[in-house]
Amino acid sequence: MAGVTPVVGVPIDAEELADILAAEIDRRLLSSTRQRVDHLAxxxxxxxxxxxxxxxxxxxxxxxxxxxxxxxCERVGAHDRTGRSWAVRGVIEARKVGKSWWVPADELPPDRRGRNDG
Known part of the structure; x- marks a missing residue:
């Protein structure tokens, strides 16, 4: 299934996600509580x-x-904890955006660069 993204372990594509959100927005707008929907929109x-x-x-x-x-980490065969440790210590190039760490797609793990990780 092309264009399918796992969301909380369930395969879902972006269009289906948008449809689910639109239905939830409609439900909230029609409810008596009139919950905020701007973030969902x-x-x-x-x-x-x-x-x-x-x-x-x-x-x-x-x-x-x-x-x-x-x-x-999946691409390079490293454990998530190891990758996070490398990111925090500056062993690999990484940036924190919000709560998530991001790594350049072409970044090599230390063992493949001939560099010691600890």
Whole structure:
């Protein structure tokens, strides 16, 4: 299934996510409590932009050419904790955006650069 992104362990594409969010926005607007929906509307818009681009959510990043640390660790065969330790200590190039670490897609782990990690 092209363009499918796992969200909390369930495969879902961006268009389906946007449809779910739109339904939740409608539900909240029709409820007697009139809960805030502006944050959901922003997420729905982003999901529709991603769906229209043909990319998955995992292919989009706040830093062009960078990967989330967990995805980078999968690519290079490192454990998440090890990757996070390298990022915190500056062993690998990494940036923290919000609560997430991002690593350049072409960054090599220390053992492949001939550099000691500790």
């Amino acid at each position: 922003r997420i729905e818009h982003r999901a529709r932009v991603i769906a229209d681009s043909g990319k998955t959510v995992l292919d989009t990043s706040p830093l062009e050419g960078w990967l989330p640390l967990t995805r980078w």
